[in-house]
Amino acid sequence: MIKIDLLEKKPLVDRLKEYIDVFVVELLIFSIVLVGVFWSMYLINRNLSYQDEIITKEMDILSTFLRPLERRYAQIKKNKKDIDDVINKVNSVLESKKLVSLYYRFMIEIEKSIPDDCWVKSFRFDNTKNNIVIEVNALRSTSVNLFVRNLSATDLFSRIQLTEVASDTEKSYEISTFKLFVQINRDSIES
Numbered sequence: 001m002i003k004i005d006l007l008e009k010k011p012l013v014d015r016l017k018e019y020i021d022v023f024v025v026e027l028l029i030f031s032i033v034l035v036g037v038f039w040s041m042y043l044i045n046r047n048l049s050y051q052d053e054i055i056t057k058e059m060d061i062l063s064t065f066l067r068p069l070e071r072r073y074a075q076i077k078k079n080k081k082d083i084d085d086v087i088n089k090v091n092s093v094l095e096s097k098k099l100v101s102l103y104y105r106f107m108i109e110i111e112k113s114i115p116d117d118c119w120v121k122s123f124r125f126d127n128t129k130n131n132i133v134i135e136v137n138a139l140r141s142t143s144v145n146l147f148v149r150n151l152s153a154t155d156l157f158s159r160i161q162l163t164e165v166a167s168d169t170e171k172s173y174e175i176s177t178f179k180l181f182v183q184i185n186r187d188s189i190e191s
Helices: 012-113 142-153 186-190
Strands: 118-126 131-138 157-170 173-184
Touching (some): 012 118, 118 142, 142 173
Antiparallel strands (some): 157 173
């Protein structure tokens, strides 16, 4: 059998030249791709820097609008606090006025109810407990019952409790001292 080599044998130098040509082409394509990647990264970075600069400028512009608004908000907050303080003071004055008028009503009713031979030694009004403590001096002991009966007839007081009775003799008069706890009827006050 005879072998015929139809393919031409290229010398080693020519084969190396072909490999080098292919390598150069591949290296050229690789460098073009590499330059393209770096160029796109540069463009993206430049675009992001430009957008960052725009955002920074807009933030500066908005902060110039925000500063006066923050000062105005702080002033409004302070004014609101001052208004709340004034409202609290006005409410306390109105409550005090209401208590004074209530105190006055109690005094008028007690004056109407007290007999002629009695006088009030002390008067203590406790709004939190809804009661009044009255200490009264009288020349006659029967005046105590009359005073309690007269207070019971008013609609301002709901329960009257006599707690202490004492007698003292001064000069030629016998003076009886008694203490009353009077419960306030809130329904008649609020009407």
